[in-house]
Amino acid sequence: MNSHCLQGKRIVVAVTGGIAAYKACDLVSRLIKLGSDVQVIMTAGATKFVTPLTFQTLSRNRVITEMFEEPKEWNVAHVSVAEAADLFVVAPATANLIGKLRAGIADDFLTTSLLATKAPLLLAPAMNVNMYDHPAVQENMEVLRRRGIMILDPAEGLLACGVVGKGRLAEVDQILDRIMEIMSHSQALAGKEILITAGGTREPIDPVRYLTNRSSGKMGYALAEEAVALGASVTLISAPTALPAPRQVNAIYVESAKEMRSAVLERYNKVDVVIKAAAVADYRPLKEYDRKIKKKDDRFILELVKNPDILAELGQNKKDQILVGFAAETDELEKYAQEKVRSKNLDLLVANDVTIPGAGFAVDTNIVTLFDKDGQAEPLAIMSKKEVARRILLKIKELLSQR
Template identity: 70%
Template sequence: MMKQSLQDKLIVVGVSGGIAAYKACELVSRLVKAGSRVQVILTESATKFVGPLTFQTLSQQPVIVDMFDEPKQWNVAHVSVAEAADLFVLAPATANIIGKLRSGIADDFLSTTLLATKAPLVIAPAMNVNMYSHPAVEENIGVLRQRGAIIVEPEVGRLACGTSGKGRLAEVERILAAIEEVLSASKDMAGQRVLITAGGTREAIDPVRYITNRSSGKMGYALAQEALRRGAQVTLVTTPTGLDLPAGVEAVMVESAEEMRQAVLERFERVDVVVKAAAVADYRPLMQQEQKLKKKTDHLLLELVKNPDILAELGQKKNRQVLVGFAAETNDLETYALDKLRRKNLDLMVANDVTQPGAGFGKDTNIVTIFNRQGEKEQLDLMSKAELARRIFDKVIEILSARV
């Protein structure tokens, strides 16, 4: 059955040079059968695996390979591919094209078009298991995910190189599902004003040193990206993270818990949804030294005082706002999460055990349980923080819809 979301959509399929390029043939065929207009762009290396004529026959459109190729029958000039596309999918995406896209390299038609497009991007990596787990590749994929790309994780299995592990291109059904999800996504948060906090606060000891925590800010940035995708007006109150700010957010840079508190309270009455994903330090030094402390003794005692509980304060002040909190725990997760939810007057509590593999700070994935104010809970398996952001806002929309 044809998918309404795919009909009459211009989908650009970028195929890079890996053995999995043959699977892109089925993807193109399925998209065309679903009513999409498909423009295929091949890298020079991809042509060594599957010829342009195959894709031209399947897509019923001329295929672009070289930067200076001129398609003869396509009614939109190839230099406008980036602007005309409704969605861009990279399948397979090799480590090479992923690295180029992350670094902004444009040395062929595919990489140039990727930099020029503002269309949603779906990336389906495929490569050797050791390449996929290499820190550089992991970092590149993480950066692209933070920039808003949808990553269709590769599957585990036997690879063409003879090894087994994670690196095999996702099945076409999964890639199609990701494409359909992106194209069918409604702007269900249009008109909503969303405030998100991200990162770990820094509490100064002296002009050089501070107390902080392990938060990377990745969850908050994924939430901001998702809220933007749904059409919301997004304010991101963030500590320094080293992450790229999602295009379109109002960014408010802070460092300490008190600075974050002030920034949030100043805007609280004007927003509809608050998601407190930041890891706010519970304590700060009683005295901030004006000069750098010198190393004079074997021991240094710091007197700490409690920071204000921003989330609890918002819970006391809220009237119509949907308030979402996060709890990073190491034990008794449900007990602590429910206590915080009720005590701070939250609508949702997202809790995770940071000792679980894949759920700790700095990861691109998470494993959480979401609790609502009725005491109901949903346990979610390991998933990307981008996917978790979608699940969280699905629940926020349910709450907002029930109030209408």
């Protein structure tokens, strides 16, 4: 694998308190030789197995072991480390660290930094086989995976406790290969202009009421965040949500389907990729009342008219752009998905059945199937929306490279 992706990258190697801590010395040494700038963080337990001086000598950087050390420069240390990192690697990751991370506990420098960083996070667990197999540990790791944290499974073999089983820290070669795989994608979309829509539009009835849907915007915002992480220049056109705009994104806020259409069409010819993740209302009220409708009769009839089909319009006017649509279905997912790919001239469609637990609105996970223009379907297992976003964007990278 190409090691050039590591040159000049700021990689934080966190070492926790397990006998496998000594293997992290080799990992740090090899990262330095490959041109990375390595910052080592050690927990108190880790210093019982390997001295900070060892890692300081190998990394040529000061090793951080305490939350409240006298600062060497004027900044909030755990925040500055978290923001500067291109990647966090915890090797070894103990059951204790995994449990803290799952619970959001921040009681030392490492756990505080892990909660503050936006960088990708790779855990390499190492522990006794019975600890590794414990339901609590397995559940903790599954939760972390759904949040988008990457976990490199431990190896099987003779453990330090004398038992043979799964729990050995993965070999340093494997950890390095995974790091290079992650970092090689870090600029996969560099130089590309991507437009992403998100959230559920609001169609006004009167000054008080509107029609909308259940979309939280989480999938679209995850796509925007991951696209930036992959090096793209991102414009996010968002209907109302409760989410903060991702960093380094040009955020444009709209409410109705008509406003979203105008914002998208204005920018369509200037971008390489459009990802229509927004849940745009199919219909709007025929009449928008300028005063609040008062409750009078037992029945009130609201007449609706069809909204413009933004995705279909983009497909009709497509030139060299990659056009990606979304489809939230409740039945016959494949049938409707294939029809939508053809009728709207899409390069890729992301479809999910919102009746399946873990795949609906306002949750942090998704279960999707990717449909390409040739009719090929690629189902993905349940994973965090952050990881789904990355898989979609890497698929887009493949499509771009074919042009």
